[in-house]
Amino acid sequence: MERRTGGRLVNTTSFRLALMGATLSALAACIVFAIIYFATAGSLRAQLDRDIRNEIAELPAAGPPVLLRQAVDQAVQDAPPNLFYALVAADGQKLAGNIRPARIYPGWHTYRADRDRLPPKIDAMRGFAVQILNGSILLVAENASALVDLNEIIIQAFGFGFGLTLLLGLAGGALVGRASLRQIEAISAASREIMAGDLSRRIEPPGRGDEYDHLAASLNAMLARIERLMGEVRNATNDIAHDMRSPLARLRETLELARRRALDKSEFDMVIDESLVQLDECLSRFSAMLRLAQIETGSRRAGFATIDLSALLRNLAETYEIVAEEGGQSLTHDIAPGSFIEGDRDLLNQLFANLIENAIRHAGPTAHIDLHAQGRIVHITDDGPGIPSTEHARIFQRFVRLDQSRHSPGSGLGLAIVAAIAELHDAHVRIENRHPGVMIEIDFG
């Protein structure tokens, strides 16, 4: 388990970020040290070089060799203890001076005590050699122990600082990564437990207002939705079972009675007709459920086309005008032409047909129904008994039937289908009591 955590630690985002941070700080340390180096050791070295050049310039290097030798002897006597001289003949013989390095040829040199023989107590020396006319070489050197010491100090400090930066960065990354991993692990452990058992449980947010709180909140919202959906599925199953029972029980009763009685042909026909009506009712409920399920998947959205809403509503009004009149009711319409929406023609037909039929079926035998459309807003108004305000939110749920219509046929899904189709079209549905009656508004926005 510990090993697994360790292995995954390297893969955590916060660890990678920490690693990147450590690398950047190490790079910054390099730059800082480079600047320190050039500001201290660099300028010290430039000072040394300048001193040496000045010293050489004071010696008569271009003059007669004898004079130069005397000048060097003089300089050795007068010079401060940090300056050294050597005049070496072309054959390597030392002519004057107080040092005799093994390596001596024109140009800049750095001599170190561990490589070259140097005067006592001197760790390093920097020198410049020039060749003069007769082939002899003149070297002026200065004690550079301080420079070498400084270099060493800088390098040591740099190594230490660099290592520390890197180490701190990595350790910080490991800690942060580990902490985040622990949080995530706690959340996923809670999720697993919830999935395995009690769906009503929620993930405890760490409570610091950070991303983990957001994550926990999102997961909790998802869990709430899952719980609600599962509840709906359970309820739907109950409702379906409950809803299908009565027509099937009636069918069974009809058949049983018919079997017990001696029947002639005409009675037999009647029983069959009645049974067919009851079966049709069952089948129409099933097809309504399937329809609703299909609409709710949202797959119909792929087939959306531009629909002449005005023409569609006019057709429906002309159709249901006759249905209403045949039943002793009336239906009027006032539909402004030229309104177009993106949608599914079949489903829009069903949406408005369901609402009109709902009014025809529940608004009473002499009801007046009005279909009004202006722009993208459609109103269907009736002057029936209305819908209690407390039920407005509920009537678009599945299988909800208000008490007054409890015993009339119908799937209890008509308005649920309306709500699903409206949602598919991003349309807003609103109910308003009209005293008497009710108005339903569909707003396509």
Added chain:
Amino acid sequence: MSQLVTRQGKKITLKPREYELLEYLMRHAGQVVTRTMLLEDVWDFHFDPQTSVVESHISRLRSKIDRGFPVELLATIRGAGYRLGGD
């Protein structure tokens, strides 16, 4: 497009939907057409209405084309649908 319907020289006034229904029945004269066929082909309804859409229109059409004539043209076929003309 003019929609003129006459029976035995008597002019009959139909509403657009009634005219479409009659036209469909005439194109299928002598055949039994089911309620579902009518809903889908005349009304373009691909769902099951909860009110008597077809029955109301048939009744209305029948009252216009058959009332006052000795022979009934539009017959209801029990458990199957409707038929215009024929046996």
